[in-house]
Amino acid sequence: MLQATVAQAAVKMDEPELIRAAQRGDQRAFEQLVRLYDQNVLRLALNLLRSAEDANDVYQEAFLRVYKNLHTFRFDCSFHTWLYRIVTNLCLDALRKRRVRREENTVVETREGVLDRMDTVEERRAHGDPQRQLLSRQLQARIQKVLGELTPRERMVFEMRHYQGLRLRAIGELLGTSEEAAKNCLFRATQKMRAALGDFV
């Protein structure tokens, strides 16, 4: 999932050096550190929250927290794990708040509405895959609706396993739970998706 190799090749210092420099107050080092991971952070938040605005909020809050707490980072775990704990917690909070909002408001935002607001977001194109090209907008809307109906934890585990390609063990570690619990979450998520979407494919 880390796909940070491109960014890493561009930096002169390696990651531990960057972290130490940033801990000493080196702003440029901190910015480089951010750039190693921020695309992946934004992508995760965007796919979970399906809103550029909310993804930006998570991005800002996550890196501000990293900035404020970086001096407490002691290399006990990988920086990636440390960062993603922050990010996943923020995303879970956002999903939970959204669920509360949805329960309070009977009006459910349509997926089309959400997608239409994403002026700065590009949907991945099908790149010549005929099967993907045939997928109707209706099916995509339906998929997003089902994803939106998963519990925040199910949604998170599904996102990390399906989109980010993380192993269940790593997901458990990031979410502060066991591999088994992450597996159960993933199982429930896929069961719900199959039940709701099985007839469409």
Add this chain to the structure above:
Amino acid sequence: MKCEQARDAMPLFLYGELPFEDEEKVEVHMDECADCRAALAKQQALFQAIDAGRMIPGEELLENCRAELRERLEREGFAGQRERSEGFWDKLRQGFTIHFHFLPGWAQVAGAVAMLAVGFTAARVAPGSLGGPWTTAGVAEPMTSRVRYVEPTEGGRVQIVLDETRQRVLSGSIEDQAIQRLLLAAAKDPSDAGLRVESVDLLKNRPQSAEVRGALLYALQHDPNAGVRLKALDGLKEFANDPETRQTLTQVLLKDDNPGVRTQVIDLLIQHRTDSMVGVLQELMDKENNDYIRMRCRKALNEMNASVETY
């Protein structure tokens, strides 16, 4: 393996998250069951459909995020000068909402302990009256803070009210009245003996001022720290002839528990012998157990043709 089990296991099978034996069982079942092979194909198609809905952030969104972050970091004061050791503030900043109540009345602060003495007394003695021939160095000096109270608020947040004393650096002549007032206050600060020593040391060069002399006499009589009392005594030397000073010296000679102080006092007193001293010296001979002081005392009494002991 039954079809139902195989179908339940399909997503984990496709993710490669099944234990080795279970994966083996699914594979064997697929070889045998056409329906389940169709179901697996359907599951794969579903996954592909889900993949197609994947969003990737555009360049513009990413750049906007980065620009906003940079701006917010600037506001947070990331100017390369950040002290990482200010644990108190860092801890406070982590997830708390802090409401700064800048308590205006110094009386409200009076109950606070552990205030940095100079900051505290400076503010108390000269609240905002910065006229005068002194300079103020630095606007954003470090502050001393004390948590006045904490209370939980809605949504699991915490409200913390801090009393804060902002440090200022003032410099000016010792002759300056305002500077002297600050030093006089600092000379009585109960929490910091070192500060009292330094303050009395500065003040002792200006004992001509009645206010300063009063402070020196007070320190000599009441300061719990012998170092401060010795400094005060030093400043009072040239007033060994002054009746008020002599009276204080006499009391100190009989009461002070520090032989160093008593030695200095007796040397000072016997430089200017008066008849009224005889009774005091005789009383001292009665109770003093320090040999040097007894010797000085006996010598003075002899020179004054007074008997060493009372009968």
